[in-house]
Amino acid sequence: MTTRYGYLGPEGTFTQMALLSWTASHEGEHVPFGSVDSALDALRRSEIDAAMVPIENSVEGGVSATLDALASGDPLVVIGEVNVPITFVLAARHGVQRADVHAVGTHSHAWAQVRGWMDRHLPHATYVPTLSTAAAAAGLAHGEAGHGYDAAVCAPVAAANHGLEVLAEDIGDRAGAVTRFVLVARPGELPERTGADKTTVMLFQRDDRAGGLLELLEQFSVRGINMTRLESRPTKDFLGSYCFSIDFEGHVLDERVGEALMGLKRVCAEVRFLGSYPREDGAQTDVAPLTGDADFSAARDWLRSLRGT
Numbered sequence: 001m002t003t004r005y006g007y008l009g010p011e012g013t014f015t016q017m018a019l020l021s022w023t024a025s026h027e028g029e030h031v032p033f034g035s036v037d038s039a040l041d042a043l044r045r046s047e048i049d050a051a052m053v054p055i056e057n058s059v060e061g062g063v064s065a066t067l068d069a070l071a072s073g074d075p076l077v078v079i080g081e082v083n084v085p086i087t088f089v090l091a092a093r094h095g096v097q098r099a100d101v102h103a104v105g106t107h108s109h110a111w112a113q114v115r116g117w118m119d120r121h122l123p124h125a126t127y128v129p130t131l132s133t134a135a136a137a138a139g140l141a142h143g144e145a146g147h148g149y150d151a152a153v154c155a156p157v158a159a160a161n162h163g164l165e166v167l168a169e170d171i172g173d174r175a176g177a178v179t180r181f182v183l184v185a186r187p188g189e190l191p192e193r194t195g196a197d198k199t200t201v202m203l204f205q206r207d208d209r210a211g212g213l214l215e216l217l218e219q220f221s222v223r224g225i226n227m228t229r230l231e232s233r234p235t236k237d238f239l240g241s242y243c244f245s246i247d248f249e250g251h252v253l254d255e256r257v258g259e260a261l262m263g264l265k266r267v268c269a270e271v272r273f274l275g276s277y278p279r280e281d282g283a284q285t286d287v288a289p290l291t292g293d294a295d296f297s298a299a300r301d302w303l304r305s306l307r308g309t
């Protein structure tokens, strides 16, 4: 049976590029969705088998829509990641000049990455949010009057797909910007442990008190686990109530990771396990002295011998 992969569409999004790079070796059907939420809802309803969504970028940080969609609802897990270099163009319909551009449509994360260029070149242009960069390009191409913007910030391929003219190339404020995308699935078989893995969790604290966050972080630190992303997100229950979205090095099958998760389970109100998966860059986890599987097993065997079990 062919695998059905959902992605934040329409065609020409950076998310589609991530999916194309993932599926170069995995065949399947590609199904565009208008938003991260609609893709993940379809996944929860089993209408698709997996969904590619953006999670983090090197300029703007975490993608809240994704972090929040993973934090609640039926459980989903990350099974892979893809990093995509991002370059933006300013595109418009044929005949539109830069001087004619009064409003620019794009995805909020794209806007955040071109704000400096806009300040310098189109300081009076207003920003119109769209569901994706490619949706902004499609809106220009298909919408007659009334879509509310006269240029789009999108990938070069989205401009080309819609026959738009490129008014400016490479308008990102930071050269070398990268967005990290994750492939999400319903919980099932774990991706195999490779020694170059990451694990994602969402942690909910029991109560708000001095040292509460430190207590969570200690669970990683005492077991030699390196975190690669840490973000707080509002729980949405009341002002000042936060949960923590964390990526760290290692796989749930690693002893030190298992022990850290047990420690977290004990001290947190809720630990949402969001998957262990191979990291794209293949960088092997640096296992600190005395934190390898054998060290934990030896300690457990010793305890067993004391207990006579």
Ligand SMILES: O=C(O)C(=O)Cc1ccccc1
Pocket: 008, 012, 013, 014, 015, 016, 054, 057, 086, 107, 109, 110, 131, 132, 133, 134, 179
């Ligand atoms: O809108 C897109 O093309 C996306 O895939 C989301 C996005 C937007 C900006 C940077 C990276 C990903």
